[in-house]
Amino acid sequence: MxxxxxxxxxxxxxxxxPLANIxxxxxxxxxxxxxxxxxxxxxxxLLVLGALGSSESIGYTLYYATNFIFxxxxxxxxxxAGLFNIGGEGxxxxxxxxxxxxxxxxxxxxxxxxxIPLAILASAAFGAAWAAIPAWMQAWRGSHxxxxxxxxxxxxxxxxxxxxxxxLIAPGSMTPQSRGFTASAAVPxxxxxxxxxxxxxxxxxxxxxxxxxxxxxxxxxxxxWHTPWGYSLRTMGHNPEAALYAGTNLKRxxxxxxxxxxxxxxxxxxxxxxxxxxxxxxxFAAGYGFTGIAVALMGRGHPLGIVLAALLFxxxxxxxxxxxxxxxxxxxxxxxxxQGLVILFSGALVHLPRPWLQALxxxxx
Amino acid sequence: MEETLTLVVAxxxxxxxxxxxxxxxxMGGLFSEKSGIIDVGLEGKMxxxxxxxxxxxxLTGSAWAGVGAAIxxxxxxxxxxxxxxxxxxxxxVVSGIAINILAMGLTVVLGAAWFxxxxxxxxxxxxxxxxxxxxPVAGDNVxxxxxxxxxxxxxxxxxxxxFGLRLRAVGEVPLAVDAAGISVSGLRYRAVLxxxxxxxxxxxxxxxxxxxxxxxxxxxxxxxxxxxxxxxxRWRPMPAFGACLAFGLLDSIAIRLQGVKLPGVGEVxxxxxxxxxxxxxxxxxxxxxxxxxxxxAAGVPYEKEH
Numbered sequence: 036m037x038x039x040x041x042x043x044x045x046x047x048x049x050x051x052x053p054l055a056n057i058x059x060x061x062x063x064x065x066x067x068x069x070x071x072x073x074x075x076x077x078x079x080x081l082l083v084l085g086a087l088g089s090s091e092s093i094g095y096t097l098y099y100a101t102n103f104i105f106x107x108x109x110x111x112x113x114x115x116a117g118l119f120n121i122g123g124e125g126x127x128x129x130x131x132x133x134x135x136x137x138x139x140x141x142x143x144x145x146x147x148x149x150x151i152p153l154a155i156l157a158s159a160a161f162g163a164a165w166a167a168i169p170a171w172m173q174a175w176r177g178s179h180x181x182x183x184x185x186x187x188x189x190x191x192x193x194x195x196x197x198x199x200x201x202x203l204i205a206p207g208s209m210t211p212q213s214r215g216f217t218a219s220a221a222v223p224x225x226x227x228x229x230x231x232x233x234x235x236x237x238x239x240x241x242x243x244x245x246x247x248x249x250x251x252x253x254x255x256x257x258x259x260w261h262t263p264w265g266y267s268l269r270t271m272g273h274n275p276e277a278a279l280y281a282g283t284n285l286k287r288x289x290x291x292x293x294x295x296x297x298x299x300x301x302x303x304x305x306x307x308x309x310x311x312x313x314x315x316x317x318x319f320a321a322g323y324g325f326t327g328i329a330v331a332l333m334g335r336g337h338p339l340g341i342v343l344a345a346l347l348f349x350x351x352x353x354x355x356x357x358x359x360x361x362x363x364x365x366x367x368x369x370x371x372x373x374q375g376l377v378i379l380f381s382g383a384l385v386h387l388p389r390p391w392l393q394a395l396x397x398x399x400x
Numbered sequence: 401m402e403e404t405l406t407l408v409v410a411x412x413x414x415x416x417x418x419x420x421x422x423x424x425x426x427m428g429g430l431f432s433e434k435s436g437i438i439d440v441g442l443e444g445k446m447x448x449x450x451x452x453x454x455x456x457x458x459l460t461g462s463a464w465a466g467v468g469a470a471i472x473x474x475x476x477x478x479x480x481x482x483x484x485x486x487x488x489x490x491x492x493v494v495s496g497i498a499i500n501i502l503a504m505g506l507t508v509v510l511g512a513a514w515f516x517x518x519x520x521x522x523x524x525x526x527x528x529x530x531x532x533x534x535x536p537v538a539g540d541n542v543x544x545x546x547x548x549x550x551x552x553x554x555x556x557x558x559x560x561x562x563f564g565l566r567l568r569a570v571g572e573v574p575l576a577v578d579a580a581g582i583s584v585s586g587l588r589y590r591a592v593l594x595x596x597x598x599x600x601x602x603x604x605x606x607x608x609x610x611x612x613x614x615x616x617x618x619x620x621x622x623x624x625x626x627x628x629x630x631x632x633x634r635w636r637p638m639p640a641f642g643a644c645l646a647f648g649l650l651d652s653i654a655i656r657l658q659g660v661k662l663p664g665v666g667e668v669x670x671x672x673x674x675x676x677x678x679x680x681x682x683x684x685x686x687x688x689x690x691x692x693x694x695x696x697a698a699g700v701p702y703e704k705e706h
Binding site: 067071072119121172176177178179181182183185186187189190193194196197201325328329332364365366368369370371372373374375376378379382383384385386387 | 438440480483484485488489490491492493494495497498499500501502503504505506508509510512513518519621624627628631669671672674675678679681682685686687694
């Protein structure tokens, strides 16, 4: 090890280093906003107001965050196993296919209490299946999972366009979307749920899928840190040879990690299709898979960090839309720029501020 | 008979048109990958270059200024990739993905702020574009010939020069290169910069030669297809070139097959043909076509011992 990787005190490593990374990303964003000719502080104020200013905007922030929690967890679980799953997008998309097929087949015959759990299971199963193929190729054929999952995103997109245009399109419909789901397949909106216990909020896209996302967080936390499988999975990520020596079947563990990852990505379909669109539509997963990478890196792969990062990106997504409304010069794609910079600084350049922090803390620590 | 001939010539010309950016990108990516730096960010570099080419050509009225700006834009991202992967030994895939997403956002943000057309640049006049040289119908602008020449050039540099030998060595056993007293970082930076140059040309081709302006996400996965071509060609220039042509042919056939019923098969879904490059690469990677041979040190940051 070279001298540049000396250990830092724990609180600096866990708390300060990630903050320094994100601060650099946002400094650059401010610079870009200034280059465009808008006062960055004014833009920031509008963005925060747009994300948190009313119960409606908070609702939308949490709704976006729900998707990001799912894809962030998906990326993180694979990352802990040393696998870089870039296919969250395609897995969420195909998860939606499973979700849609289950609902279209069952919603006229079964009650809500059966349709929704089955649809959730179908989303997870299809997402897992779409991740299982690259996992198999990695484990048994040694093909690089990054390349294969990228390819699978494109294949998923082509497959879904074909199915939506030719097979699943509602009879007589001009746009490629399926028939609407019946009310028995609708996940209740948060507004309805809160009204039921006597709290009035403005309607938004937020629905009870958020609770499913939070349950998934707890589940992932228990699985990764409090079960033998999670222990083996993380061991494999740190040191495959050690894991092999400890008796882990690396091939099977690769399959497990990727299937779990794909199943989590399938959660996006639950939030989007059962919670908001109430029908199978094209491109409902667009962009969420990639944001998941930013969320997982920023949250350092821990469910708690992922929730915080997902909230931040949810706020950016919602606030960005409002900001665009107030200042048309700043388009919604500014959020994409921020994602890119966060991935760069919290991922590829994660060690950039280390020497500075070492100069400050290492001697004392 | 003459009709068939016209069809064949038209399809071949279309193939070359589609394959040109793939070839340029693949040759660039080859240099980077040979040196041990995985480049998932080809797509982003090409997109950024396409935007700056069209924006500059539109503002200055000169196509060549556009080409220059494209190269500059791609080189900035290439240097960023090098800074993250070589200097800071960061994760190469993460860096590449970051560059892709950054380019996806930044091109639209800057485009909308500067031109106010929802991320598009103003349509370019003929004088602001690279126009066909010999055959107006075929669209044989200068970058098509550059792409065709880039293949023997890449082969010659990688296989027949001292730099190429060192490049291959640094991608296989960087320790040996270091022990021989040659800078691993220096070689990898040079490889990354060559990659940026080619990706820049590919981007310029998209927005000021093939099309008359930039539109959002206009690369549409071509950077990844180029990456697939490198894998398909087993990290060698000539076979990678062949793969690019094959993918280009698939694309031009896809356009012709739209809505056509083939005897015995029925209508082939366009989506299937569009997904074909990815499916073929996946089959190859799964080992159905043969074992792939990536440079051994690709993706592994080199840590110099003190």
